[in-house]
Amino acid sequence: MRHANQAGLSFTTMSDTVATRTDAATATVDAVQFLGRASDRMFATTVSPSGASRAGVVICPSIMADFIPNYRREVVLGRELASAGVAAQRFHYRGIGHSDGNAVDLSFKSMVGDAMEAAAHLVKSADSSKLGFVGTRFGALTAAAVAAQHPGSPLALWEPTLTPKSYFREAFRAVMMMGVHLDESERITTADMQRELTEAGATQVLGYPVHKAFYDDVVERDLVSELGSEPRPIFLVQLGGTALRKDNQAAVDRWTAAGFEVTSHVLPTKEAWWFLDDRAVPSADLVRLTVDWFGAQFA
Numbered sequence: 001m002r003h004a005n006q007a008g009l010s011f012t013t014m015s016d017t018v019a020t021r022t023d024a025a026t027a028t029v030d031a032v033q034f035l036g037r038a039s040d041r042m043f044a045t046t047v048s049p050s051g052a053s054r055a056g057v058v059i060c061p062s063i064m065a066d067f068i069p070n071y072r073r074e075v076v077l078g079r080e081l082a083s084a085g086v087a088a089q090r091f092h093y094r095g096i097g098h099s100d101g102n103a104v105d106l107s108f109k110s111m112v113g114d115a116m117e118a119a120a121h122l123v124k125s126a127d128s129s130k131l132g133f134v135g136t137r138f139g140a141l142t143a144a145a146v147a148a149q150h151p152g153s154p155l156a157l158w159e160p161t162l163t164p165k166s167y168f169r170e171a172f173r174a175v176m177m178m179g180v181h182l183d184e185s186e187r188i189t190t191a192d193m194q195r196e197l198t199e200a201g202a203t204q205v206l207g208y209p210v211h212k213a214f215y216d217d218v219v220e221r222d223l224v225s226e227l228g229s230e231p232r233p234i235f236l237v238q239l240g241g242t243a244l245r246k247d248n249q250a251a252v253d254r255w256t257a258a259g260f261e262v263t264s265h266v267l268p269t270k271e272a273w274w275f276l277d278d279r280a281v282p283s284a285d286l287v288r289l290t291v292d293w294f295g296a297q298f299a
Contacts, residue, residue: 042093134157198212
C-alpha cells in the first residue's frame with residue numbers, strides 16, 4: 001500500500017515487517033524493520049541511495065539522555081549519506097528505544113553484538129563490503145569496538161566518550177545539578193549514587209536506570225583501547241569550544257603516533273547533553289563535514 005503527502009515523500013508498506021519512505025527529491029529510501037527473532041528484535045532503519053551504493057556506514061547511537069539530542073542528527077546524517085551514494089544503517093540497541101529487551105540486560109557485549117548485526121544487515125542490503133562507522137557520544141565506544149573487527153574501515157566520532165568513567169562522572173554531576181534547589185538533606189551526591197549501585201544493584205540518572213552489571217562492565221574501558229592498533233582514517237568532531245580539549249588532543253596524539261590518519265574539527269556549538277535544550281538541533285555543518293569526509297574515504 002502506498003501513501004503520499006504534499007512534501008514529496010511517499011510511504012509504502014512492503015510487508016508486515018518492512019516499511020519504506022521514499023524521498024521524491026533525492027529518490028533515497030528509508031526501510032524500517034525489526035531484525036532478529038520474535039521477542040528479541042532490534043529496531044533498524046536502512047537508508048539507501050537511488051542507485052547502487054558505493055559503500056555503507058553504520059551509525060552507532062549513544063545511550064541514556066544522549067540518545068535524544070543526537071537522534072535527529074543521526075536521521076539527517078543517514079539521509080545525506082544516501083544522497084551522496086553511501087547507504088546508511090541506523091539502529092537501536094536491544095533494551096533501548098524501539099528495540100525489544102530490557103535495560104537490565106544491556107551490556108557492552110550486547111551493544112557491540114547489535115552493531116555487528118546492523119553492519120551485516122547493511123552489507124547485505126547495500127550489496128557492498130566497504131563499511132565505515134559513526135559513533136556518537138557513548139556510541140563511539142561501540143563503533144570503535146566494531147570497527148576494530150573491520151580492518152581499515154573509516155571511523156567518524158561525534159563528541160566521543162573517551163572513557164565511561166568520565167561519562168558516568170558527568171552523569172552523576174548532572175543529577176547533583178538538578179538537585180541544587182533542594183534542601184541539603186534531600187540532595188543526592190555522587191557517593192549516594194555509587195552506594196546505591198553497590199547495595200541496590202542500580203541507580204537512576206535523570207530517569208534513566210544505570211545497572212551495576214553494565215556499570216562494572218564498561219567503567220574501566222577506554223575508546224583508544226577498544227579501537228585497537230590497526231591504523232585507519234579517523235574523523236573526530238568536538239562539539240563546543242574553540243580548540244580540542246586536552247583529553248581529545250591526547251587521543252588524537254596517540255592515534256597519530258600509532259600511524260592513524262586523524263582529522264579533527266571543532267564546532268563551537270553549545271550542548272546540554274543531560275538536559276533537553278532547544279539549542280540541540282541538527283547541525284548542518286556537522287552533517288556536511290561528516291558526509292564530505294566519508295565521501296573522500298570512499299572516493
